Amino acid sequence: MSTGSRHPGLNLGEGHGSADERAEIAMFGFWIFLMSDFITFGLVFAVYGTAMGATAGGPTAKDLFEFKSVCLQTAVLLFSSLTCGMVSMSLKHQHSDNQQHSIFFLVFWILVTTLLGMVFIGLEYRDFSTMAEKGGIPSRSGWLTSYYALVGLHGLHMIAGCLWALVLVVQALQFGLEDKVKTRLMRWSLYWHFLDIVWVGIFSGVFLGGFI
Amino acid sequence: MSLLLLIPPANASATFLAPLGSVAEAQRSHLIWVIVLTLGAIVPVLIATPLILWRYRYQNKKAKYLPSWAFSIKLEYVLWGLPSIIVTALAFKLWHSVAELAPYRPIESQENVAPLCVQVVGLNWKWLFIYPQYNIATVNALNLPVGRPVSLQLTTDTVMQSFRISALAGQIYAMPGMTTQLNFIASKKGETLGENTQYNGDKFAEQRFAVKALSTADFQQWVSQVKDTGNQLTAENYHILAKPGNAALARKQLDLKNNEALNFNALPAHLFHRIVNRYHTHSAVPDTAQPGSPTYEAERASLPSLDLPMTNFCTQMKKELQ
Amino acid sequence: MNAEKYNELKSYIMGFVFSVILTSIPFYAVYTKAFSPATLYIVIAIAAVTQIAVQFRFFLHINFSKQKREDLHLILFTVLLLIIMVGGTLWIMTDLSSRMH
């Protein structure tokens, strides 16, 4: 593979040598996986769309959703996208003179991003429990069922993303910036950005749509 | 071989190949059209395959051998063109027939009589037919007057089923809490069979019913006979009827005689709508209250009261010639 | 700071700023009920689609450059299928449910 034909999107650059070569295949594979996952979200979304009227006399969006909390979650996640960008930046443009230094920045940004992710999960958990208190549990109606499936699916992805990040922090500290750590970090940041994009769909379609 | 089988056997009665009404007849003629058109693209393959194999067999050194011949633009036009033309023709026919034979579309009849309206409830494993215009109901027996359009409205009180009367109309799904429609007309007297085609448990194959297309007079007579001699269909009786089992079991549980027809005359008001609305009461229907569930307990089940919204199908047909 | 690094940093920050704006508009509009419901839906939809495009462009660096376009093709193909599947589902299911009562 000649270096002139790198794929667009997140990448490392020629300076990274073999890691850059490996990223070509790994990233493309991961892109495909994400697109498949995109379809998954799309389908759950479509089911949500068909179930919007199926409240079966139970609580509705207006009874259950909390505007402030959704605002906060969105802000947190959006901010984490920026910090995730910083992870890619510190990965790609390492301080050539000081390995320790590079790793420090890298780990710092991963931890900040993960922390924001956890705050998001915490807020979501709080939403779920206040909803449940008001009788908004998944078994109450077709609409709630698909609400929990869609938002919960995103939440589970977020949890996996946080776990993954923590594992990568340990690996970055243990192995330094080995090729495999680099390509994994790149896939992780792709994943993180992707989850934010999905969230844009969710806050628009589910929450803002629900408030109207 | 399969083509030979398309010719209906003399006494095949429960198939649209021996239609009793205009819908099934149109379906049959559409089938023949489609087969003929499609054969236009397929027969060349059936002919060419043996010819080519024989002519260009390895041993035949006389046949032309062009190992690097791999493309011809003229041939390409034919190879893409032929199926495209045939598919265009097929698509054209398809579009028209689908609109024309749509199952929800009411049938127009020459005599301008109001359609016979029948409400169909799929149960495990039998069919309940409600004739709201006459306030009678039957199990596994659908009687119709010849020449009068029939409008069916269907639901089930268990899992999804598919209601089919092949010789008259084909099939449509019936689902709990929902209603579908099927319209047709019988154009000649005769008997045929209807059934469920969507597997729904052990006695699936027994979920069949007799269909009789009668003269108007015979039909009227049958109606009055049911009115006179039928049994009461109370709510309790309905719950027993809804229990999983075939018609024979229902007969036994309702204390009827062995061969007695399951005919009913006094019905709970708006039975059909209450069955549909069973699944729209805004509270969960426990398994024990779901007919068709192995854990169903007839005593626990109830039909919703009438304060739920009702579907309006058939109401406009109520102004019936009683 | 080398030029590439600078450009990338700029990209992330621009993406962030655009996203903040594109998020605020619909949130604000819904919060204040600034428009009629129909208009609100349209505003939300436009803002969402734009924001998704913005994030692809600025966070994931997907663009129309002359490099190999595999990723872009993949994304566009996915979007096509999403439209077919999600659109088809909504079409079929609304048609069905309007005929079931």
Added chain:
Amino acid sequence: MSTWSLTGRLSPDVVTLFDVFKDPSINNAVVSGAASTEVIGILVAVALLTRYRLWKPLWEKWLTSVDHKKIGIMYIVLGLVMMSRGVIEGAVMRAHQTTSLGGNGILSAHHFAELFSTHGTIMIFFVAMPFIIGLINYLVPLQIGARDMAFPLMNQISLGLTTAGAALVMISLVIGEFETGGWTAYPSFTAKAFSPGVGPDYWIWAIAISGVGTLLSGINFAVTIYKLRAPGMRLLYMPLFTWTTLCTSILIIFSMPALTVAVLMLALDRYLDFHFFTNDLGGNMMNYANLFWMFGHPEVYVLILPAYGVFSETSATFAGKRLYGYKSLVVATMCIAVLSFTVWLHHFFTMGQSATVNAAFGVATMLIAIPTGVKVYNWLATLFRGRIRLTVPIIYLTSFFILFVIGGLSGIVLANPTIDYQVHNSLFLVAHFHNVLLPGLLFGMLSGIHYWFPKAFGFRLDEKLGKITALLWAIGFSVTFLPLYGLGLMGMPRRSPSYYNAEFEPWMILTGFGALCLVSAMLMLFATFWVSIKNRHTLAVPHGDPWNGRTLEWWTPSPPDEWNFAHPPQISGIDAFAYAKESGAPYNVPSQYHEIVLPAPSSLGFIFMCLFTLLGFALTWWIYWLALLCGLAIPVVLIWHSFRAEKCQVISAATVRQKDSAWRNQTQSAPGIKRDLESTASNKGKASTEGAVSV
């Protein structure tokens, strides 16, 4: 969900082995017979492995291998094992229906329902899929001149997950029961209220787990084809089988999510009291049908496209000619792939939607006939002006031509909603899909196995037995399934445990005989393997090119070295090997060899197989502590693995040189064989340039 006991729903009486003693009947004899056959089969296998001390080689050479060729072979073996169960089940159903006029029959209705459900599930997910994925695994890296798949370890995990799914279906034969709602498992019949037993749960976890494996395979194939082609091999130089693989992978990648979503939603309904598809509280079973077929329809093209690929390869090879209309075939394949995402509604034309919706999807369905027709015509044009050798693959191809078009015709018939109102859910439909699945998919796979067998094992399969096998399949198919068209039109519904129309009976008996014929075809297939293994020395083709092949895989010894190609071949057109043979000396020994790095064997796939089988079993039987344990163990194993140093095997340049040059030297000096001696013992795998094929 209420019970949290140590053994969940398990109890001694769920074991079906002894049903026949508890309550003797033919039905229970079949139940217990099947269960004990399975148990005895496993015991015999264990005994044989122990007796011949094969555990170690099995583990070291196969189960831990990440070599795409070995993984491919294991997939096909899995498919063959499952096929023997599936075909027998088909025959048992046929036997039942020959006796079930008027209500009874040798089996209980419930057992019959389990049979069509397991048969359909097994045939689609654990026979057809392993066959195509196995063949693809074996071939694609060879055909594009790659060393392995893009993600060899993930490939092994895919196999592990598919096997776990198959294992769950097999376990259900002995412990508990299987689902009874068919391979489509429509709710609300499969909802908790109506099927409270373990059957649907076995189905759910088998499908969900193997589905993940399949998705990973699809990703692997697509990346391999995009990124690992030999230097110079443009997309439009790829062999057609590789093209069909690419399209199949695209279908897998984008359609599997629909299945996963549908199945997991059904699971949520059953386990956590969700209301996706329930009758009450706003559930809607129509959503399930919609989701299922958004997967289900692309799935049938996932199955057929690789078969089309095989036919493209064999028709060119055995006609001794270039493939006619290469680009046309590529375009047609792409058209089929894209169109197949736009037609799913044709599986539920009768659900009640409006005429416009039905007509739109009906027309979209018919459009697929155009590219399919182009393909069929192109294969015929490939044979035209060729020198056709009537070998086993050509017999399969001929049967395909004649029989598949009938299946296509009935597909067109079904694509008309007007007619589908009549024949939906009838035996006409059953005839249609067996008509495309056997002559299309199965014949494609069997001819592929016959064609590439010498590549994989170094010796050819017996031609004569192979021909008998092929003819038996073709005849058996015709007798078994063509009458079903008639029965369907006469009104017999599918999945009928019994029937009441005496006219059906003679036809039922006829198709019963057909099923016997199909069982003997399968036995003959195994006999072909057996006899060929015994005669492997006379049938050996070590030089690697027994059929005068055209594509890269034939440019390797048979079986190929672990590293496939010592040097990645330089490609400058389609049919690279045919070109090389024509333009001189394909077997010249290169002057330089380099060391080769291959991934080391791993036990990860096997561990995953065990963990996922256990997980599925635990979930099915509500043994939640075990499910939790497995559910934790899976990520833990993954993380643990990610901390381990990546291990590689390094093969020295000297070793590579020794093996590769030995093969080249021997082949160079071996006599080339003319095509009329192809099926004789003198065919050692080097083709003479007679009938050389200009490119």
